Amino acid sequence: MSGPEQNVEPAELAPAAKADLDRAFEGFYRAHLRDVYSYAYYRVGNHHDAEDLTEQAFLQAYRHFDRARRESDGRPLRPWVIRIAHNLASNYYRDRSRRPQTPLENADPIATRHDTEAIAEGREELRQVIEHLDRLPDDRREALIMRFALGMDNREIARAMDRSDGATKVLIHRAIKQLQEEMEDDGAE
């Protein structure tokens, strides 16, 4: 860690420093908009709330961007902004007592398949995996969203979830195992 601990609001910076911060944030925002939106979408399950959540996440990120850059020691800031989105999503559920809706219909994740039968087959499988994913404990589900929707590695997920690398590896392993077992149980019935 380097630099002072206090957070300076962007508006309080000198004009040159603020211009530099704004330029850097613009690049950061463009680079991570899709990740934050994808994460928000898979957490809340609809585009409307995902847009609100993404906007809030970037507003909060902007306020603390200067400090985050100073303290990052050159490490990527993606886990940091996903963590902001993660906390906002948790508040979203707590405040509104909602559960995520199944995102399969709008996400159209099998658009690249052409064979009609394969599409029908694949859609059923994907529907099942999404359903089972939704039933996982929150931390397991979120780790899998970060891994598969955002392509984050263990270290990034660990930073986003404020866990150790080892604990994150175990978490993901158990999440996949649980999903596998529950889908097999369903298939056997």
Next chain:
Amino acid sequence: MTEPSERLTGNWDVEALLSDALRPIEPPERLSSRVEDTLAAVTQAAAEELSDWADELSEAELRALRDPRNWVRPVVAVGAGGVATGALVLLELRRRSRQQSKSGLRALTSELRSRL
């Protein structure tokens, strides 16, 4: 993509299914401009607020400096501060003098004891 045979035997390739099911979602185009507009509005509002606050402060200070009625307070404050400092110095001097006399008595006592 998972083969149908895998599904029939119950051997799900969960990781492959998750990769297919959880694809990144492209944000709608309107979101990008919406976030940029909000950020611009927020930073503009914050800058204006800060600027207004700074302007008000400097004008108030200038007014206070120009108004002779307000000169009394600083003078009284400086006077009171001076009296308080003086009192503290006096107290400290008394404390040291008491300490010195105590240590002098102690020295005398120990000297007498050593002689006896």
